[in-house]
Amino acid sequence: MTLTIVRLYHDLLGTYGDQGNAEVLIHRARARGIDVELVEVSPHAPVPTHGNIYLLGGGEDGPQTAALEMLRADQGLNTAATRGATVFAVCAGFQLIGATLPHADGSTIAGLELINVETVYDSSPRSVGELVITRNDLILTGFENHQGLTRLGSDVTALGTVISGVGNGIVTDNAKKTEGAQVGNIFGTYMHGPALARNPELADEVLSSAAGELVAYDDYWASAFAAERRFTLTHLRRK
Ligand code: GLN
Secondary structure, eight states: OEEEEEEEOTTTSOTTSTTHHHHHHHHHHHTTTOEEEEEEEOTTSOOOSOOSEEEEOOOOHHHHHHHHHHHHHHOHHHHHHHHTOEEEEETHHHHHTSSEEEOTTSSEEEOOOSSOEEEEOOSSOOEEEEEEEEETTEEEEEEEEESOEEEEOTTOBOSEEEEESOTTOOOOTTOOOEEOEEETTEEEEOOBTTHHHHOHHHHHHHHHHHHOSOOOOOOHHHHHHHHHHHHHHHHSOOO
16 A cells, blocks of 8 residues: 655645654654655645645645635545545644634634634734643643634544643633644644654654554654653743
8 A cells, every 4th residue: 555645735834844744754654664655735736635644734824824715625635534534734724624713814714624623813922932732641742833722612632731832722611721633533733843753653643543553663863852852841841
């Protein structure tokens, strides 16, 4: 089997280096002997529907709205997600796969509705800085830079719980500060970094959601880098 990774519009949604998530997935797949092809999709080009993993990154409000309008008109990502393909979407990408979000002009627009989350802008300061969360028993890290705050629908699970930073920024009923979202094979997060370079375990989770069970792979430098970030950030917390 060849695993097809589709990187969507990184020329529009590449501001924060999230395109590196594709390289990490390719590297970790090949290390397991999995054959991989990377399909780059530029704005206005059709989105292939046969992909196994679709990647969206972060960007400014204007490019985010442009990307959303093209993806909505194309419908390829919706078709693939309905078929069960994996989607890993960061920040602007996370917001635009939701139900509603702010348009670049400030009005509220419908997203791709792949998951039931709503993003709003309020008067709180922009969320900028290191983000540290727990996911099951793991600590994950990234950096965040967003104005939008995201409310999860009742059928949506958070990706994790915030230890420091803002994450989704809307406190839930049980007073938990949540970060990101997961519904089946669809993952959303505010973590840049790229998130999958800083968190090899999350990279493997995303990979195995499309490729099945993975054999063990010890990538010394990736693990050492993740451990260093986790150690530093849990000892030097942002105020
Ligand atoms: N424009 C969005 C916001 O500010 C997304 C930002 C981003 O992708 N980093 O909330």
